[in-house]
Amino acid sequence: MEHPSPHDALSRFHTYEAPPAEFDPQQADARQLRRHGFPRRPDAKTEPQLMRLWQRAFRRAPRLHMVKAELEIDPIMSGRDRQRPSKADFSPSGWGGVVVSTGAQGFSPYEPANTVFAEWVVPAIFPVAGDPSTSLTVGFWVGLDGSDPTSYELLQAGTAATITGSSVNYWAWTEWYTSQYKDPAVQVTNFAIQPGDQVSFLVCAPEPGQGFVSMMNYRTQQATSVGITARPGITSVGTRAEWIVEGISADLPDFSPAAFSNISAGTQHHSFNLSTGGSITNIGGSGGKSLTQSYIASPTTALVLWEGSA
Template sequence: MSLQRPTLLVLLPALLVGSLADRSILAQTQTEASAALETEIPGVAAFTRPPASFNPLTATDAEPDRYGFPQRPSRDLGADVLARWERRVMSQTRIVPQLKQTNTFHAPIRSLKQIKASGGTIEANSENWSGYAIVDPSNPFAKPGSQVEAQYIVPKPVSGCESGSETYSSANWVGIDGAFSNDVLQAGTETDLDCAAGASYYAWIEWYPNSEIRVTNLAVSPGDLISVSVFIAADASKHLSIENLTTRKSVSLAMTPPRGTELVGNSIEWIVERPTINNAALSKLTNYLLNPWTDIGGMTWPSRPGAPVAYLPNAAPAAATIYRLWMSDGTNQLGGVQLFSVDGAIPKAAPSLWFFATTPY
């Protein structure tokens, strides 16, 4: 994917009318070769609204990539997967994101300690993650066509504050890498509580070891239904999508890796995390009580033409290992996850996850 800078001749009318500050003007100056524009954050490009003539239901396989949509899923994954993709791409209104780098980091898994193993799934404790991770040593998730996605309801803090100086954080995200690798490519939302200022909610993307990048103009509220996905385009560029299905607003972005970093592609995840502040101390986990996730999906596409390979928390190829993760501070359990699935479904139905907080504070 090549990023396009608008030419001076195209921008001149906008300069004359004094509307250069309006980023929608930039969206209108993109060339037909690419729908991605550079942003104020180095290494991050934003996909703008596709032209009115673009119909994702009749587009070629290459066109969704051009406009920052996940690739059309194969019918081999089931009619429900294809229908879900069609609803997503047809119902959203793409906005040009406003971005802000912060001092919050969503890091790889920390202090992993196995509890038990059963039937190809390892249960383990982690300092910062709860959820599910799938690790495949063949590194399939770096290949074009790989994807991880989910939908969830934005949770709301339920516990009161004992003092005005306390702060709590909780991040929902899906991503590639981070389990037994030093990077994480991820997209999600945050539910934070500042006991002096109140609760706050926002969308973000990140390619760790760089810090979080907030999407400040994509509104997020408790109770909103959010869809997030991270996927590898046909040209191997790395794309991230966040859609607020309640407000029908979305952003789609592409990222290049931080200096000295490359995508390993050894794992995908569905995670609730207590992030790291200033890349130093772990935050206290927001007591969100319960947080339902649905439409859990992950896949690779080893070759085209050919069939995709599904990776789900309840079903993965034999070479892969599924991790069910509990969050613990070493003394207390802080959070966990429960898997719900329809056994024997053909094709296998997407499982659901229920996250829960058990924070002692």
């Protein structure tokens, strides 16, 4: 299938009008929250973990400024190989982080994951010794799916950074990629970030054919949300949740430790984190060399360290 045009790709993304100045998300009803792109209010009885995170976010951002997202096609994240075929030299094919299978949670009956969340401090990145002028990119994200090579899809959002010499660019992005349609990623151009900012990202599939992404920067007190409509015949499968550092370029730039904290994921009726474990994965280089070292530091924290270049 041909790659979609930028206009066609962007038409699947929906933005939300900014709320009035006096808007209080903790007092607003569900309809008002949806209208302005706020994450839904979790049920305190059935979703206590999510409710704590929801309340905590607004306590930490008392001057929250919810803005209407401005979107552009992201040429860097769109140009990467999402399906990560193995490469003989460097393998940005690898992910560094933790993957949790929904099936391993033992839910009866089985329910697919439809929510994944984490906070992290935007890592600083640095050039690789001996190759200071080459553009190098790394991404940090949370996502759902990405496990079936025959029908690959991945709903995800996060931050990324490119370093070229002494110049570094940091940005936020999201996408719902499928091997069938190969839609590009989009950059949220009016969501400013810099290294050291603590950010949060929520990725949801509230309906099988609908995606929802919400992001917040605690330093700037800014937040925004994006809705995504799936292509015909595409639905969120929800087989797993991921907290990932991804190598994008031909080598992996040095980055300060990436700590995904307050990790949470969920299905329609259940919440889970890393308490039942997860699959630890690392970015691999030539000769089987690991370029990252990933750890489960606690049930709600995953740590990814840079170990070296390819």
